[in-house]
Amino acid sequence: MNDGKLAYATCPATEAEESISDEMLLKSVAEGDKTAMHIMFARHRARVLHFIQRTVRNPGIAEDLVSQVFLDVWRSANRFEYRARVSTWLLSIARFKAINSLRERIHESIDQDDVHGIADAGDTPDIALDRKETNGILRACIAKLSPAHREIIDMVYERENSPSEVSEMLDIPLATVKSRMFYARKQLASMLVNAGFEVPTSTRRGKQSHLAACI
Template sequence: MKNKTAHTDKELIKAYVNGESKALLILVKKWHQPFCKIAFSYVKSSAIAKDIAQESWVVVVDKLDTLEDVDKFKSWAIQIVKRKALDYLRKKQRQTKHLTFYKEDVEFEENSEESINEKKEKLRIAIKKLTLAHQQVIRLFYVEERSLTEISELLNISVGTVKSRLFHAREKLKNTIK
């Protein structure tokens, strides 16, 4: 493993799978920068792109021994980076959506004399007044930031039911708080 450029991805992967840890270092040095550039093309932040590339390496290293056709390493690894970047964007979009909901639908009066803690307490009490089913979807969606599909699988109900419960829970919270 002396000459870094003389080794193909295939040789490096086989060497790593056979226990030669230096081969992985060479592979990482070769591909880390391109991974960062690909991630950056999606997220437009170099710090986040570096994090995504790092997370992608965790998956690549973990699954490297399961790669059936090592000649396809490049496309396989790039797909992992792209998926990680898209996952980040989806999560960010969900968070923005949640914030928008709270800003638009659950408006507290700005000039109110209530403290933030009192407002939080009001919301907590209002949530406790909801049915258990509504409390579950609120907690999973807003606190644990689960997707509708994940909630559906966890509670063993349809996605439509999850949407319905979220809608009704929000309506009850709006009415209770206002």
């Protein structure tokens, strides 16, 4: 196994391999058993990939993150404390990787929105400047939210996941997701008003603005 890279064939497991529990496999992985690691990868790869894809919405990035997840399993199997199911542990690693990937991309995504807005042929220089300043205010206010509320804003409004999808991805109750959405929007609206910004309900084209979508 190359450090930093994971490449496994996903061959169908034999009946004997299927009978081995995840816990026994992980113990063997912790002892450096590459065959056990191959079985673990084949058994859980599809579920981990599906979980990550629903978060990052990018097949190429998802495949890369899957490799990172199982590389972490190989490196840290000896630190697993068996307080939860192995499959739950795998998805917690996958969630961490996926959310970090989204956080790294959020600023790039917002910057692209700025570029598209400025490049709009229907915008006057004043409108383009106002849109850029609005996005700057929004970025600054989002940055002041708590990590949990920033995460909700990102996953629901930036990545357009449904509350039920976010509930599954974060492994928290749907009611908790909705509560965080409510308080994140409330705090964001308050900060924007304090910044002297009048919250719009729509753009001049009749579509919901990026700002209005968040609050």
